[in-house]
Amino acid sequence: MEKVDLLIIGGSAGGIVTGQTARRQYKDASIAVIRKEKEGQVLVPCGLPYIFGTVGSPEKNIMPDKLLSGSNIDLIIDEVTSIDKQAKTVATASGKSIGYDRLVLATGADPIIIPIPGRDLENVFCAIKDVDYLNGLLRAVAAIKDVIIIGGGFIGLEFGDEFRKRGLNVTIVEMLPHCLELVFDEGFCTLAESQLTERGVSIKTGAKVEAILGEKKVTGVRLAGGEELKADLVFMCIGVRPNTQLAQDAGLEIGETKAVWVDEYGRTSNRDIFAVGDCAEKRSFFSKRPSALKLASIAAQEGRIVGANLLELRRRNEGVVGAFATIIGDSGVGMAGLTETQAKAAGFDVVTSDVKTPDKHPGSMPGAKEFGVKLVFEKATHELLGGQVCGGLTVGEVANVLAALIQSRMTASEVATFQYGTHPFFTPSPLVYPIVNAAELALAKL
Ligand SMILES: Cc1cc2nc3c(=O)[nH]c(=O)nc-3n(C[C@H](O)[C@H](O)[C@H](O)COP(=O)(O)OP(=O)(O)OC[C@H]3O[C@@H](n4cnc5c(N)ncnc54)[C@H](O)[C@@H]3O)c2cc1C
Structure with a gap:
């Protein structure tokens, strides 16, 4: 042995x-x-x-x-x-x-397959981490036109945007009132939704797929309430x-x-x-x-x-802050910690602040995009509980900065005075640095 x-x-x-x-x-x-x-x-x-x-x-x-x-x-x-x-x-x-x-x-973890009629039909796929399976999906999408994605979380949106890049007709069906609703506050969800629809992806929210239709291969889906949507392929992504x-x-x-x-x-x-x-x-x-x-x-x-x-206890896990970002076209949304909705549901009394600024300076710099930050602070302790960002390709790293501030339990006053670097091509202006400005705004309300 x-x-x-x-x-x-x-x-x-x-x-x-x-x-x-x-x-x-x-x-x-x-x-x-x-x-x-x-x-x-x-x-x-x-x-x-x-x-x-x-x-x-x-x-x-x-x-x-x-x-x-x-x-x-x-x-x-x-x-x-x-x-x-x-x-x-x-x-x-x-x-x-x-x-x-x-x-x-x-x-x-493995993807959850929704136990609905038609789930075993040809051309029903999900995000399985297997080379042969994904080559099968690649062959299938090369031969079809209409895709229905079940689930409007970040994985559904990313697949939707990529399928659209191939010229497919994509419809995302989401049960909740908004895509990304479990991880962003409403303003960020609607922004991501409008970016997707501008790119030609259809979105049906507040809608539940109750059956996948077809004899051998997928021909469509039926929603609760009876509406039928045409599809050559169904991609399920409702979690793992x-x-x-x-x-x-x-x-x-x-x-x-x-x-x-x-x-x-x-x-x-x-x-x-x-x-x-x-x-x-x-x-x-x-x-x-x-x-x-x-x-x-x-x-x-x-x-x-x-x-x-493994051989001696050396490090402790203080629990997950949670930080991630996603991209639609060349725009992104990112988050760290708790959203306002999540913080309130967890019993925190909160103060929030929102700011917007160009992500380069001056704002006339080629490629500059609007950059938005929303911060959520706990009223009692002034600690940063969460942050959401939207803008261009920097949102992922800004979300990571926010995660570090949250993990350090920084207060609004500490966030307002934290030391950062700026450069015209890479960041907003030092005069209106958005994380700091959002903290100043929140402080005024605290
Ligand atoms: C489409 C998609 C996009 C994602 N995007 C992001 C993102 O942008 N950012 C992010 O942070 N996360 C993202 N995630 C989540 C991320 O992929 C998972 O959190 C991550 O893969 C978890 O890693 P893991 O090592 O725990 O498990 P897995 O990646 O699931 O790996 C499990 C491993 O265990 C092996 N295994 C299982 N059972 C056995 C067995 N009995 N014997 C031997 N080997 C076994 C498998 O072969 C595999 O090697 C995404 C997930 C998906 C599906």
């Missing part, structure tokens, strides 16, 4: 970063990653939508295996079928038994479900969000088994309550905590 000190199940964002961190922290440990994907077949998960318009093929959207070999981490291509906690071994589909001192579950089967079979505790329960060090209910990424339960930075957020950035951050904790 093979045996390694540290065995990681899963070779994507969470598994790779856990392995790399463990290597930095524990130079002499033997480390192996075991994963299902063959050599050179691990997709950049966040790049999936861009295969269909911008990047061109799954093969151009791959994480290099050198990320493992360069850190002296062994790669085993196989599927783990069970874990024996007492013997500290895992069994694999190819019949191997591998021993471990510490085990990490980084088994990720954590892969917890192995953990459940091994008797590990499952949390409220149906992910593997972990403590603040990333340990499961068995002290020698850890979990990171989409399969592991998260806690909110703000309330410490279970959070359903699942992002590659969170998986990587958890990997940096758990990788350090």
Whole structure:
């Protein structure tokens, strides 16, 4: 029987970063990653939508295996079928038994398939992270005209925009009153919706698909209420479900969000088994309550905590702030922390402020776009709880700055005086720097 000190199940964002961190922290440990994907077949998960318009093929959207070999981490291509906690071994589909001192579950999550009639028809797809499957989708979209996307979250919008770039007729059907409603306040949702419709994507909000129509292949969908929409292909993206089967079979505790329960060090209910990424339960930075957020950035951050904790507890997880951005054409929206709606729902009394300014200075600089920031502060403590931004290609990094300010629990006064750099091509003017200005505005109301 093979045996390694540290065995990681899963070779994507969470598994790779856990392995790399463990290597930095524990130079002499033997480390192996075991994963299902063959050599050179691990997709950049966040790049999936861009295969269909911008990047061109799954093969151009791959994480290099050198990320493992360069850190002296062994790669085993196989599927783990069970874990024996007492013997500290895992069994694999190819019949191997591998021993471990510490085990990490980084088994990720799979898309939820809505249990509606027609879900098994030809040309019903979802965001499965598999090269062959996505090549199948690529072939299918090359032969069709009308696509219905079920779900107006950021993944649905990104696929919609990319399908549109190929000239397809795209309709996004969203159950809630707005796309992106679970992650942005209304003004940002309507902005993203209008950017999509300007690019020729149709949006139907407040609408629920109750059946996919067709004999063998998709021909359309039927909405609750009876309206039928024509479609050659249906793309479902309503969320993901954590892969917890192995953990459940091994008797590990499952949390409220149906992910593997972990403590603040990333340990499961068995002290020698850890979990990171989409399969592991998260806690909110703000309330410490279970959070359903699942992002590659969170998986990587958890990997940096758990990788350090495997042989000795060295890092604590303070909970997820949550930060991300998305792009429509060459415009973006980004966020960090809580929206105003989420903060109020969580019981915070809040003050908000909005500012707009050109994202370069002077505003006549070629390529300048309007840049908007909304900040949410807690009334009692003046602490920054959340921020949303809209503008051009800088929104992703501005959202990251906001996440750092939130994680540092900065108050409105501290945000108003934080030190930043500016440059005419890269940033708004120092005189109206939007994060700072929004904090000044909020202070005036506090
Ligand atoms: C279309 C799309 C766009 C996204 N965009 C963004 C974005 O812009 N920003 C962002 O932060 N996040 C984004 N995400 C979310 C992000 O992709 C996930 O949070 C991330 O992939 C989680 O990483 P993970 O390592 O936990 O799991 P996964 O990426 O799901 O990887 C799981 C790994 O476990 C392996 N595995 C599972 N079971 C077994 C087993 N029994 N034996 C062996 N191996 C096993 C798999 O083979 C795989 O290697 C996006 C997701 C999608 C689908």
